[in-house]
Amino acid sequence: MKIFHSSALSLVCLISLITTANSSTTLLYPASESSNAQNTPVTVTGHPQPNKEGIYNVSKDLCWGCLGESIQYLFAHNWIRAQKWEMPLIWDSQLEKYARLWANQRRRDCSLTHSFPEGNFKLGENIYWGSGTTWEPTDAVNAWASEEKFYSYGSNTCQDGRECGHYTQIVWKNTRKIGCARVECDDGDVFMNCNYAPPGNIIGERPY
Ligand SMILES: *[C@@H]1O[C@H](CO)[C@@H](O)[C@H](O)[C@H]1NC(C)=O
Numbered sequence: 377m378k379i380f381h382s383s384a385l386s387l388v389c390l391i392s393l394i395t396t397a398n399s400s401t402t403l404l405y406p407a408s409e410s411s412n413a414q415n416t417p418v419t420v421t422g423h424p425q426p427n428k429e430g431i432y433n434v435s436k437d438l439c440w441g442c443l444g445e446s447i448q449y450l451f452a453h454n455w456i457r458a459q460k461w462e463m464p465l466i467w468d469s470q471l472e473k474y475a476r477l478w479a480n481q482r483r484r485d486c487s488l489t490h491s492f493p494e495g496n497f498k499l500g501e502n503i504y505w506g507s508g509t510t511w512e513p514t515d516a517v518n519a520w521a522s523e524e525k526f527y528s529y530g531s532n533t534c535q536d537g538r539e540c541g542h543y544t545q546i547v548w549k550n551t552r553k554i555g556c557a558r559v560e561c562d563d564g565d566v567f568m569n570c571n572y573a574p575p576g577n578i579i580g581e582r583p584y
Contacts, residue, residue: 426458439467445513446472449556449570452517453546460547460584471499471555471571479557479569486561491569500551500572502542509560516558516568521546532582544583548576 435451436442442450446467454464478491488505492498504516520542526535527543534540545551556570576583 426455426461428455431455431458431464434464438464441469442467445558446556448513449517450554452514452521453554453570456517456521456546462547462549462584463552465554465572466552468553468555468573471553471573472557473555474499475555475557475569475571479559479567482567482569483559483561486563486565486567488567491571497575500545500548500570500575500577502545502570502572504566504568506566506568509564509566511566511568513556513558513568516570517546529582541577545572545576548572548583550574551576 431454432451435454436447438454439447439450450465450467457464474491482489486505488503490497490501490503492501502516502520504511504519506515523534523538523540523543526538527533527540528535551572551574553573554570556568558566558568560566
């Protein structure tokens with residue numbers, strides 16, 4: 377099993393890791409293009425943009441019994457995936473339970489620590505720490521996703537000294553399910569984490 381490692385950053389951190397595996401079915405996000413079938417001449421300017429409200433609606437449908445925090449996590453992920461036309465993730469209560477268990481253990485120390493030992497990630501896992509209590513799920517997802525600017529698709533590499541693994545896990549083509557948690561620690565800071573299945577970041581494969 378190989379690891380696509382990442383280390384802790386000052387504010388945000390992450391990781392996810394990877395295994396062997398080989399998955400192949402790349403499912404494309406069903407293009408929810410706005411019907412442009414008019415009789416008037418249409419100026420086509422590249423890709424249709426994913427529709428935000430549509431992605432939100434789809435996310436709600438894929439988040440049975442979700443509370444506000446969960447739908448925030450799911451929608452933020454699916455919106456970023458939609459930019460690459462990847463299938464939306466499904467909220468999974470077992471993954472949520474797993475994430476919650478770990479988050480609750482972090483309540484005392486708020487430590488930016490993974491639930492799996494290095495090199496033995498059974499699930500994808502992104503973690504986040506923020507100073508103060510105001511950080512919300514969308515902040516964590518956006519922080520992870522901001523690594524996109526360091527990722528180069530052509531060479532499938534990350535800029536030297538940068539981290540891209542959180543971003544590539546979010547958009548990973550074969551990942552289907554997600555569960556996340558958020559906890560306000562005893563010291564007043566926030567810890568957030570998401571687990572993904574199947575895990576992404578398989579060495580040698582592209583995310584999308
Ligand atoms: C999203 O759902 C709302 C409420 O059901 C509906 O009114 C709206 O048309 C939907 N939007 C899209 C783009 O599907």
